[in-house]
Amino acid sequence: MLLGVVAGVILGFWFMTLGRESQATQSGLYVAKLVxxxxxxxxxxxxxxxxxxxxxxxxxxxxxxxxxxxxxxxxLIFFVSTMAVA
Structure with missing residues (x-):
């Protein structure tokens, strides 16, 4: 889990340096959303x-x-009532 956090921070900084309109940023964000x-x-x-x-x-x-x-x-009453509320 820590590896994922570190990778996310590194990718976030990298995308920030490339700029919002960069093709690499757009592709990376698309892949991240898909995953x-x-x-x-x-x-x-x-x-x-x-x-x-x-x-x-x-x-x-x-x-x-x-x-x-x-x-x-x-x-059972609790389960049914929470299902009804949800």
């Missing part, structure tokens, strides 16, 4: 099923223990 969008889209693609399955497995495990009945009900 950033691809990265966040891939994270979203993985994150949503991961969170959903972990919640389902957690609720299923809580259902097996009858003394945890109230806990999974509150968690």
């Amino acid at each position: 950033g969008t691809l990265f966040t889209d891939l994270l979203r693609m993985v994150l949503i099923p991961l969170v959903f399955t972990s919640i389902v497995v957690g609720v299923a495990n809580l259902r097996l223990h009858r003394q945890m009945n109230r806990v999974w009900q509150v968690a």
Whole structure:
């Protein structure tokens, strides 16, 4: 992660010295935006099923223990209400 920060700072200074209208700056910014969008889209693609399955497995495990009945009900109500707000 530190390597990415250092590379970003170096590229930022380099683009600043080249100027905003430089072809190299425009191409570099286009590539950076493309890579950033691809990265966040891939994270979203993985994150949503991961969170959903972990919640389902957690609720299923809580259902097996009858003394945890109230806990999974509150968690389910919280999950449904936050989904409705979102």
